[in-house]
Each structure stands twice: as C-alpha cells, then as structure tokens.
Amino acid sequence: MALNFKLESGVQLLSRLSKKSVIENFYPTLFKCGPEKDEVIEIFSNNSANPLLYDLISEALLPHLVGGVETGIVFFNTDGNFDKNKFIELFKHKLYTNVTEKKIINLNDEAMDIIINGCLNNFTVIDVYDPSQFIVSVQNLDNMLMKHSNISLIIFNTLSAFYWSEQSFKVTKMDLYLKKLLKFVQRITKDFKVVILYTRPEYFCSSKEAIENLEPCCSMPTEERINYRLQVKYSSNNSDCNYVVVQTADKLVKIPFILINGNISWQS
Numbered sequence: 070m071a072l073n074f075k076l077e078s079g080v081q082l083l084s085r086l087s088k089k090s091v092i093e094n095f096y097p098t099l100f101k102c103g104p105e106k107d108e109v110i111e112i113f114s115n116n117s118a119n120p121l122l123y124d125l126i127s128e129a130l131l132p133h134l135v136g137g138v139e140t141g142i143v144f145f146n147t148d149g150n151f152d153k154n155k156f157i158e159l160f161k162h163k164l165y166t167n168v169t170e171k172k173i174i175n176l177n178d179e180a181m182d183i184i185i186n187g188c189l190n191n192f193t194v195i196d197v198y199d200p201s202q203f204i205v206s207v208q209n210l211d212n213m214l215m216k217h218s219n220i221s222l223i224i225f226n227t228l229s230a231f232y233w234s235e236q237s238f239k240v241t242k243m244d245l246y247l248k249k250l251l252k253f254v255q256r257i258t259k260d261f262k263v264v265i266l267y268t269r270p271e272y273f274c275s276s277k278e279a280i281e282n283l284e285p286c287c288s289m290p291t292e293e294r295i296n297y298r299l300q301v302k303y304s305s306n307n308s309d310c311n312y313v314v315v316q317t318a319d320k321l322v323k324i325p326f327i328l329i330n331g332n333i334s335w336q337s
Contacts, residue, residue: 092104092106092129092138092140092221092222092264093105093106095128095129095138095140096125096128096129098324098335098337099297099299099313099315099324100297100315103296103297104264104296104297105264105290106221106262106263106264106290107259107262107263107264107290108264108265108290108296108297109251109255109264109265109266109267109290109294109295109296109297110264110265110266110267110295110296110297110298110299111266111267111268111269111295111297111298111299112266112267112268112269112299112300112301113268113269113270113271113273113274113298113299113300113301114268114270114271114300114301114302114303115271115301115302115303116301116303117150117301118226118268118301119150119152120301120328120331120332120333121299121301121313121333122224122226122268123155123156123159123160123331124159124163124332124333125266126142126144126156126160126192126224127156127159127160127163127164128163129142129221129222130142130160130188130189130191130192131163131164131167131188132184132187132188134171134173134184135164135167135168135170135171135173136167136171137167138221139188139191140191140219140220140221140222141191141192141193141217141219141220141221141222142191142192142193142220142221142222142223142224143193143195143210143213143220143222143223143224144192144193144194144195144224144226145195145197145203145206145207145223145224145225145226146194146195146196146197146226147197147203147225147226147227147228147230147231148226148227148230149196149198150226151194151226153194155331157189158331159331159332160185160188160189161185162330162332163332164181164184164185164188165181168181191219193213193220197230199231199234200231200234200235203230203231204253207253207254207257208257210223210254210257210258211257211258211260211261214258214261214263220261220263221262221263221264222263222264222266223254223258223263223264223265223266224266224267225254225265225266225267225268226267226268227267227268227269227270227273228247228250228251228267228268228269229243229246229247229269229270229273232246232273242275243273243274243275244274244275244276244284245275247267247269247273248293251265251267251293251295252292252293255292255293271300280298280300280314280316280321283298283316285318286298286316286317286318287318288317288318288319296317296318297315297316297317298315298316298317299313299314299315299316300313300314300316301313302314310325311325311326311327311328312324312325312326313326324336324337325337
C-alpha cells in the first residue's frame with residue numbers, strides 16, 4: 070500500500086508550530102469578517118492615504134484590553150513620508166478614546182505609558198531608499214518573521230516608489246510592475262500566513278478606468294492578486310463628503326468619513 074506523506078521545510082515547521090497572532094475580524098467597518106491570513110489589501114488615493122493608513126495601523130496595534138488585535142506589524146517606508154510623531158499622536162488619541170469607551174478607570178498615566186510603549190514595540194518601521202535595499206529588506210523578512218511570530222501584517226507604503234528608477238528603454242506596465250513585486254513578496258512570506266497591505270498613488274495604474282472596472286478582486290488568497298481594494302476619495306470643495314470605496318470579489322460599497330484633527334470618524 071502506498072504511503073502518502075508531506076515533506077516540509079524547517080521554515081514551514083517553525084511557522085506551523087509558532088503561536089501566531091490573529092488578525093481576522095480586524096476593522097469590521099472596512100473588512101467585515103476579514104482580512105484572513107495570506108490575503109492582500111491595496112489602498113490608493115487621489116491625495117494622501119496616510120489618515121486611513123495610520124488609523125489601520127493604530128487599530129492593529131491596540132491591546133486586547135481595549136478590544137484590539139494587538140498584532141505585530143512591519144512597515145516598509147519607501148516613499149519617506151511616514152510621520153512618526155503624527156502617527157504616535159493619532160495612536161495615543163485612539164487608545165485613550167477606546168479606554169474611555171470601555172470605561173476602564175484603573176489606568177493611571179504610568180500604566181498608559183507602559184501600554185503605549187508595549188504596543189509601539191510591536192511596530193517595526195524599515196526605511197528604504199532604493200530598489201536594491203528594497204530587495205534585500207524583503208529577502209530578510211523570513212528571518213524577522215521566524216524570530217517574531219506575532220507579526221501578522223506587512224505594509225508597503227508605497228509599493229510603486231521605485232518604479233521610475235527601475236525603468237530602462239523598455240518601460241514595464243505599471244500593473245505588471247506591481248504584480249511582479251507582489252509575487253516576490255508573497256514567495257518570501259507564504260509560509261508565515263501574514264496579511265500584505267500596500268499603497269499606490271491613484272495614477273499608478275495601467276488602466277484609468279473607475280474602480281468598479283478594474284481587475285476584479287479575488288475571494289481567496291491568490292498569487293499576484295488582491296482581495297480588498299480600497300480607494301480613498303476626498304472632497305474637492307473641502308466639505309465633509311470624503312469616503313472610502315471598498316471593493317471585494319462580490320461587492321462594492323462606499324463608506325463616508327470626516328477628518329477631525331487628522332483622525333478618521335466614520336459616518337455610517
């Protein structure tokens with residue numbers, strides 16, 4: 070009788086045995102029951118996606134004490150516009166807001182500082198300045214993920230940063246360029262069951278069609294394909310009518326929001 074068995078690498082074994090931080094049911098306003106492990110999220114905007122990006126990161130870092138997922142994050146800062154001080158300010162605001170909503174009254178300033186520092190210790194920012202450094206940094210991801218099993222979210226802001234510096238006489242289509250990089254990242258991270266999130270400028274797309282006419286999202290994790298596409302739209306007349314368009318494999322929804330001192334307030 071033939072015996073069926075599966076061989077696995079040392080990396081796969083360590084990944085399977087390591088305790089993994091869970092990010093499912095994260096940020097239900099946008100993702101409902103997802104994102105699940107191995108899924109890909111794309112965010113683009115006609116202006117800056119930073120308010121949404123900072124809010125997503127803050128939500129992922131929030132401790133279990135206030136209903137957060139308390140996960141580890143690796144953030145590739147490729148376009149150099151990550152504002153550390155602004156992010157910490159927004160994170161503290163979100164944390165204090167959640168503490169108030171949960172009616173947690175036994176936390177003094179010292180305890181809050183300990184919580185804040187603990188959360189920020191789960192957030193690794195990697196500054197990347199050129200394509201070569203990008204490749205080396207991504208290749209080192211497997212070592213980082215083996216050492217830190219709590220990491221569940223990998224963010225690239227932006228994935229398109231080095232496009233023009235890598236073009237020669239034959240220009241690669243923008244969509245193909247993104248797919249190539251995404252495939253490269255996925256092959257490094259495939260054994261670690263992480264969620265990949267990347268941003269791009271709105272113009273960085275071979276097709277100039279509206280979001281509903283772009284390549285459909287996938288319902289399951291698929292190499293080179295995305296599962297959630299988020300478009301951040303800002304009002305052109307400075308009114309409160311900003312919104313995020315969320316596209317998945319089976320639906321397209323618009324969620325309005327306003328910005329209050331840089332903090333996102335959802336209006337639905």
